[in-house]
Amino acid sequence: MAEITICLGGNPNAGKTTVFNKLTGAHQKVGNWPGVTVEKKEGEYAYLGKTIRVVDLPGTYSLTSYSLDERIASDFLVKEHPDVTVVIVDASNLESNFYLVIELLELGANLVIDLNMMDVVRHKKWQLDVEKLSKTLGVPVIPTVAKKAEGLEALRQTIMSARDHQPEPFKINYGLEVEEALGELTDLIKRSKDSSLYAPNRWLALKLLENNTQIKEWVRTLPKGEQIVSKSEDLATALNDHLGRDVEAFVIEKRFGFISGLVKKCCRKPLGVEERISISDKIDQLVLNRWLGIPIFLVFMWFTFKLVFDLGNPLADYIDGGFSWLGGQTTALLGKSWFSSLLSEGIIGGVGSVLVFLPNILILFLMIGILEDCGYMSRAAFVMDRFMQRLGLHGKSSIPMILGFGCNIPAIMACRTLEFPKDRILTTLINPFMSCSARLPIYILFAGTFFPRQTGAVIFSLYLMGIVVAIMTALLFNKLFFKGESSPLIMELPPYRLPTVKNIVMHMWHRASVFIKNAGTIILAGVIIIWLLASMPVGVEYASEQSWIGQIGKLFAPLFVPAGFGFWQAAVALMFGIVAKEVVVGTLGTLLAGSEKGLSEVLPQFFNGLAALSFMVMSLLYIPCIATIGVIRSETNSWKWTGLAVGWSLLVGWLSAVVLYQLGQLFA
Ligand code: GDP
Ligand code: MG
Numbered sequence: 001m002a003e004i005t006i007c008l009g010g011n012p013n014a015g016k017t018t019v020f021n022k023l024t025g026a027h028q029k030v031g032n033w034p035g036v037t038v039e040k041k042e043g044e045y046a047y048l049g050k051t052i053r054v055v056d057l058p059g060t061y062s063l064t065s066y067s068l069d070e071r072i073a074s075d076f077l078v079k080e081h082p083d084v085t086v087v088i089v090d091a092s093n094l095e096s097n098f099y100l101v102i103e104l105l106e107l108g109a110n111l112v113i114d115l116n117m118m119d120v121v122r123h124k125k126w127q128l129d130v131e132k133l134s135k136t137l138g139v140p141v142i143p144t145v146a147k148k149a150e151g152l153e154a155l156r157q158t159i160m161s162a163r164d165h166q167p168e169p170f171k172i173n174y175g176l177e178v179e180e181a182l183g184e185l186t187d188l189i190k191r192s193k194d195s196s197l198y199a200p201n202r203w204l205a206l207k208l209l210e211n212n213t214q215i216k217e218w219v220r221t222l223p224k225g226e227q228i229v230s231k232s233e234d235l236a237t238a239l240n241d242h243l244g245r246d247v248e249a250f251v252i253e254k255r256f257g258f259i260s261g262l263v264k265k266c267c268r269k270p271l272g273v274e275e276r277i278s279i280s281d282k283i284d285q286l287v288l289n290r291w292l293g294i295p296i297f298l299v300f301m302w303f304t305f306k307l308v309f310d311l312g313n314p315l316a317d318y319i320d321g322g323f324s325w326l327g328g329q330t331t332a333l334l335g336k337s338w339f340s341s342l343l344s345e346g347i348i349g350g351v352g353s354v355l356v357f358l359p360n361i362l363i364l365f366l367m368i369g370i371l372e373d374c375g376y377m378s379r380a381a382f383v384m385d386r387f388m389q390r391l392g393l394h395g396k397s398s399i400p401m402i403l404g405f406g407c408n409i410p411a412i413m414a415c416r417t418l419e420f421p422k423d424r425i426l427t428t429l430i431n432p433f434m435s436c437s438a439r440l441p442i443y444i445l446f447a448g449t450f451f452p453r454q455t456g457a458v459i460f461s462l463y464l465m466g467i468v469v470a471i472m473t474a475l476l477f478n479k480l481f482f483k484g485e486s487s488p489l490i491m492e493l494p495p496y497r498l499p500t501v502k503n504i505v506m507h508m509w510h511r512a513s514v515f516i517k518n519a520g521t522i523i524l525a526g527v528i529i530i531w532l533l534a535s536m537p538v539g540v541e542y543a544s545e546q547s548w549i550g551q552i553g554k555l556f557a558p559l560f561v562p563a564g565f566g567f568w569q570a571a572v573a574l575m576f577g578i579v580a581k582e583v584v585v586g587t588l589g590t591l592l593a594g595s596e597k598g599l600s601e602v603l604p605q606f607f608n609g610l611a612a613l614s615f616m617v618m619s620l621l622y623i624p625c626i627a628t629i630g631v632i633r634s635e636t637n638s639w640k641w642t643g644l645a646v647g648w649s650l651l652v653g654w655l656s657a658v659v660l661y662q663l664g665q666l667f668a
Contacts, residue, residue, distance in 0.1 A: 004052045004163055005080070009073060009104065010088035011097050012059035015116040018146040019088055020056050023156070033072050047156050055082065061096075063103045064212055071214055077109060078218075081198040084162050085109040086155070091128060091143070092120040094267060098259045105137060108169035108200045112162050113141040114155055119148070127268040136262065138167055169200040172258050173419040174251060177242050181235040182206060188231060192222045208232035209239070210248045244503040257494035261382065264288070264493060280496050287376070293383035300376065301402045304367045308360055309406040309437065315359035323352025338538055342531070345542075350527035353580060354520040357409050357627060361515055364403065364410040365508040368417065373499035377417065378492045391471055392478035394423035401427070401470070404434025405463070408628045409519075412635055413511060422482045425636055426474055429645050432624035432632075433470035435463050438581040442619045445585050449600045450612040458613070462620050469621060469652060518634030519627065526626035530579050543587065549575060563618065563657040564611030574618065580625050610664040614657040622653030 010016045024043030033040045041056040058069035089097045104111050134141040140158045144151030185205035207215035219225045239247040287296050327344035334340035371377045385395030396418050403411035412431050418424040447458040533549040540547045553571035560566040569591040577584040589599045623646055633642040
C-alpha cells in the first residue's frame with residue numbers, strides 16, 4: 001500500500017522521465033489519464049521502510065489551461081493534492097523553467113525543486129547560489145545530474161522530510177490595483193468554498209482574473225459560484241481599462257519580472273563568448289552595476305527633483321499669486337470686515353493652499369509614471385534595496401525620502417509606489433523629517449543672523465539631523481509596530497519598454513484628484529480653523545496678542561522657556577507654521593518687527609545664538625504642516641497613524657530643542 005504520493009512536474013525536456021526512471025527503476029505502470037488518451041505513468045519505490053508512489057505529470061510550461069496537458073497537470077495538483085510535488089527544472093535555462101515553479105509555489109504545493117542538468121551549469125561556469133534560491137522561495141532546492149544519478153539520494157531524502165511540511169502559499173505582489181481586486185475576490189471565495197477544492201483562495205481568485213476557463217468551471221460549482229465568476233469578469237474588465245492592457249498579460253509579465261530578478265540575485269553568469277546578450281541585459285549590466293548603480297540612481301533622482309521643483313515651483317507661485325490677487329480683489333470689493341476676511345483669507349486662501357501643490361504633484365507623477373512604465377523604477381529599488389533593508393525599509397523608500405527635501409506632500413504621495421502596507425506606512429511616517437524647502441527660509445534667516453560665518457555648516461547640519469531622526473524613527477517604529485514583519489526581497493525586473501502616454505496621463509490625473517479630494521478637505525479645514533483662531537474674538541487685530549491664537553500662544557509660551565524662546569510671538573509663529581512652514585518667518589516679522597523687513601535687526605533682542613539654534617531644530621522637527629497631515633491621513637487612511645506622526649514629531653522636536661538649549665548652556 002502506498003503511504004506517500006508524490007508527483008513529478010516540469011517543462012518538457014527538463015529530465016522528468018530520467019528522474020522518474022532513476023527513482024522507480026522497473027516498478028512502473030503505464031495507463032491513461034481518466035477520460036483522455038494522454039499517457040499516465042505511475043511507479044513506486046521504497047525508502048526508509050515506506051512505499052512512495054510516484055505520478056508523472058505531463059510536461060507543461062504553466063498551469064493555465066491552454067492545452068490538455070496543462071489541464072491534466074493542474075487538475076491533478078488541485079484535486080488530488082499530492083503529499084509532495086517535485087518540480088524538475090533545467091538549471092541551464094532557469095528563466096523559462098521557473099514560470100511553472102512560481103505557479104506551483106502560488107498554488108501552495110508542497111514543493112521540492114530539483115535543479116537538474118547541473119553538469120551543464122558547471123560546464124558553462126555559472127555560479128548558482130542554491131541556498132539563496134531555497135531561502136528566497138522558502139522550499140528545498142536539490143541540485144542533480146539525473147543522467148548520472150547524481151544528487152538523487154539527496155532528492156529521496158528531501159522528499160521524505162518535505163512530506164510533513166506545509167508551506168505558506170507564496171505571494172507575488174501584483175501591485176495596488178490587482179491586489180485590491182484579488183482581495184475582493186478572495187473574500188467572496190472564502191465565504192463559499194467547501195473542502196472539496198484544495199487550492200488557496202488567493203490562487204483561485206488569481207486564476208479567475210487570468211480568465212482560466214477550468215478554474216471558472218470549478219468555481220461555478222460552489223454556492224454563489226456564478227456570482228463570483230461574473231464579479232471576477234467585471235473586475236477583470238475594469239482592470240484592463242485601468243492598467244491599459246490585459247490583466248492576464250500583466251500578471252504573466254509580473255511573474256517573469258520576478259523570475260528575472262530572482263535569477264539575477266541567485267545566478268552569476270560569466271559573459272561567455274557564445275552568449276547572446278539582449279539590449280535589456282546590456283542596460284541592466286549598467287544600471288544594476290555594483291559601483292555605478294547608485295550614482296546612476298542619484299542622477300535620475302536629481303533630474304526628477306530638478307524638474308519637479310524647478311519647473312513646478314514657478315507654476316505654484318503663479319497659482320499662489322492668483323489666489324492672493326483674488327483675495328485682494330475680494331477685500332477691495334467688500335471692504336475690510338470680518339466676513340470679507342473670512343472669504344479672502346480663510347476660504348480663498350485655503351483653496352489656494354490646496355491647489356498650490358498641484359504643479360509639483362502633476363510633474364512628479366509624470367516623472368514617476370515614466371520611470372515606472374519604462375521599467376527603471378524596479379531597477380532603482382533593486383539597487384537601493386540592500387542599504388534600505390538595513391533600515392527596515394524597502395528599496396523603493398529611497399525615492400520618497402529624497403523627494404521630501406523638496407516638499408513632503410508629493411513625496412508622501414510617491415509612497416504609493418510601495419506595494420506593502422508596512423513599507424508604505426513607515427516611509428510615510430518618517431518623511432516629514434526630511435527637511436522640505438519651506439523650512440529653508442527659517443534657517444536662512446536665523447543662521448544668517450546669528451551665525452553669519454557658518455551659515456552653510458549650520459544649515460547642512462540641520463538637513464543631516466533630519467535624516468538621522470528619520471532613520472532612528474524608522475528603526476524604532478519598525479521594532480514597535482511591525483515586529484518580525486520583514487518585507488520580502490525585491491526581485492522584480494520587468495522588461496524595458498517605451499512608456500505609454502495614455503497610462504501615464506491617466507495615473508497622473510488619478511493621483512492629483514485623489515490629493516484634491518482627500519487631502520484637500522483636511523487642508524482647507526485646517527486653514528480655516530487657524531484663520532478663525534487668529535480673528536476671534538470679533539474686532540480683534542489679526543493674530544495679535546488679544547486674538548485667540550495669541551492667547552493660546554501665551555498659554556504655551558512657558559513650555560518653550562527651557563528651549564530658550566518662551567515668548568508668545570514664537571509660539572504663535574510656530575502655530576502658523578502648522579498651516580505652512582513658509583509662514584513662520586512672515587509671522588515673526590509681523591509680530592516682532594511690524595514687518596518682515598527689519599526682522600533680522602530685531603531678532604537678537606528676542607533670541608540668543610543658542611536659542612536661535614534650538615528654534616531652527618524645533619522648526620525642522622515639530623509637527624508636519626497641515627497639507628502634510630492631510631496627505632498622511634489620506635494615504636494611510638487612518639487617524640491613528642496620522643496622530644502618531646503629529647504626536648511623535650512634536651515630542652521629538654520639543655525634546656531636541658530643549659536638550660540642545662540645556663546642554664548648550666552647560667557648555668557655554
Ligand atoms: P523530459 O522531457 O522532462 O521527460 O526529459 P527527459 O528525461 O526525456 O530528458 C531529456 C534529455 O535530457 C535526455 O536526452 C536526457 O538524457 C537528458 N538529461 C536528463 N538529465 C540530464 C542531466 O542531468 N544532464 C544532462 N546533460 N542531460 C540530462
Ligand atoms: Mg518525458
